[in-house]
Amino acid sequence: MGRHSCCLKQKLRKGLWSPEEDEKLFNHITRFGVGCWSSVPKQAGLQRCGKSCRLRWINYLRPDLKRGMFSQQEEDLIISLHELLGNRWAQIAAQLPGRTDNEIKNFWNSCLKKKLMKQGIDPATHKPHTEAYVKEENKTTETITTTSMQIPSITSQGSSFLISDSSYYENNGLSLTEPSREIFNSKSALDLDPLFCYDFQSGYNLPINNYQSQSQSQSQFGLNSSYGFTSMPSLTNSDHANVSITEFSDNNSASKISSLFMNDQVKESNSSNSSNMSTIYPSQMTTTMMENNNAGFSWEGSENKLDPLFQFQVNAIKSEEFGTSSWEEGHIQTQNSIDFSSYHPLTSLSEDLTEANFDAFHHI
DNA sequence: AACTTTATCAACCGCCACGAT
DNA sequence: TATCGTGGCGGTTGATAAAGT
Incomplete structure (x- = not known):
């Protein structure tokens, strides 16, 4: 097992997608929706394996994708979620509307990891480099003192990036609050940004x-x-309620992550009647x-x-x-x-x- | 201008989980 | 129960662009 049968077939194209291929796939999915990916290439007239089509759709063609740089808020959220979830990119991506796991993974590997390391934080543990690490550093570079490292204040419970207040979302465009939702409703799709x-x-x-x-x-x-x-401005709070906390292995993680979303949920229940949507x-x-x-x-x-x-x-x-x-x-x-x-x-x-x-x- | 190094990111690979048979 | 097909995920690679020398 392991390798997909479709990938074993010869004559399948690989590498970058051409605009024509994109168009075919896009047209197919917009017509028929996302169903059985293995049958998509044939139906859409593509010389690709289904897996490749799926990936192209999810990572690139999907219309709700957000493009462009990660905002500071998104960056902080990724760091927080990574501390809780580790390299579970799909779960992290689920909390960032319009971002894909691949995109976040790339961003982490190319940017955030280095950023944290520069700050003296071990990106794997989200804690300052261990004493052993520091000792090792001292051995190799005795002239460099560890005090030169800029270590941000981090509590023993976790990183300072952890956000437990729903206002984070409200203030940073990661959630569609009631006022913004009204704006959304009142605008045509073409006025929305991004x-x-x-x-x-x-x-x-x-x-x-x-x-x-x-x-x-x-x-x-x-x-x-x-x-x-x-890309619709955000998840609604009902989505927040759908956060699967059962996936977290420890209760602390579950409570932390749930605290990110539940406040909004309560707020939503109070204000949902005013929504026009x-x-x-x-x-x-x-x-x-x-x-x-x-x-x-x-x-x-x-x-x-x-x-x-x-x-x-x-x-x-x-x-x-x-x-x-x-x-x-x-x-x-x-x-x-x-x-x-x-x-x-x-x-x-x-x-x-x-x-x-x-x-x-x-x-x- | 030419070459090298580094950064970025789309896409692939291999594995796992799960449902169907 | 075993096998197969498929979807999904995370790690990795390779092409390209950008920056540096």
């Missing part, structure tokens, strides 16, 4: 505003079309998806497969010809426009999207 559109021609994710102006001038998506992906929770989402599943695509176990990070918003103002067309796969009634923002926050790229009869790249 917003990116993937441009298959350039191979870059373009800020949506740029893309908007571009599409206005060049009608990339058709005369009356605009197409935007946004209709929220679909996983169970509802599954029901919705199953009810709408007319394309013959299997969503078995979709409840479990919902990616809590997957927040997808599309504003699709389709041209008339586009709006009335139907899927080749058929059996789907079309709608002229669907507001995906109502599927917040636990929206997978689902059949709902498929049902929107939405193929942006027809118009490229």
Whole structure:
């Protein structure tokens, strides 16, 4: 076992993805959603293994990805979470909306690790270098004293980076608080920031505003079309409640991590009535998806497969010809426009999207 | 300008867990 | 129970860009 059968097949492309491949994969997933990855390459016409497709989607094409530098707040959060979780990048990434485990792992290995070491902190333990280490250092470099190291004050309980107050999230854009949520609701998807559109021609994710102006001038998506992906501002507090504390091996970790999120949860329960945003929770989402599943695509176990990070918003103002067309796969009634923002926050790229009869790249 | 070193990050590899048969 | 297929994860590699000499 171990090696996937698909990887054993010859003639499969490897290496960097071309814009054409990206487009094929993107179109396929937006049409059919995320199902069985092993069948994706064939269905999408790609000479890749399913695993490679999955990785490309998760790490690059997924529309909710946040691009750009890590903020100081994200950086601190990664350090805190790493102290609690170690190299469990997927779990760490789950707490940073729009960031992938790969991205965080790279950031840790290339930046944060060195940063901590410079501060005299052992990145593995998050504690100042041990006495043994210091002695060893003294042996080899007697002229250098350990006092020259800048060791930040760290309690015996853990690093000073630990955040136990939900205000951290509220103040740093890592959570969508009620006021910000209202702003979000009142704005069109195209006004949100950061917003990116993937441009298959350039191979870059373009800020949506740029893309908007571009599409206005060049009608990339058709005369009356605009197409935007946004990383939704955050998880909602219901997501916070979904933090799986059972995965932590020790109770301290569990309580620490839960303290990061539970305050918001309480706050949310007090203020949820004021929210204009209709929220679909996983169970509802599954029901919705199953009810709408007319394309013959299997969503078995979709409840479990919902990616809590997957927040997808599309504003699709389709041209008339586009709006009335139907899927080749058929059996789907079309709608002229669907507001995906109502599927917040636990929206997978689902059949709902498929049902929107939405193929942006027809118009490229 | 040419070459070397370092940093970054996308992608691959190999392993594990789990469900289906 | 054993085997197989698949999804998911973390470690690692290799290509490229940027910085340094």
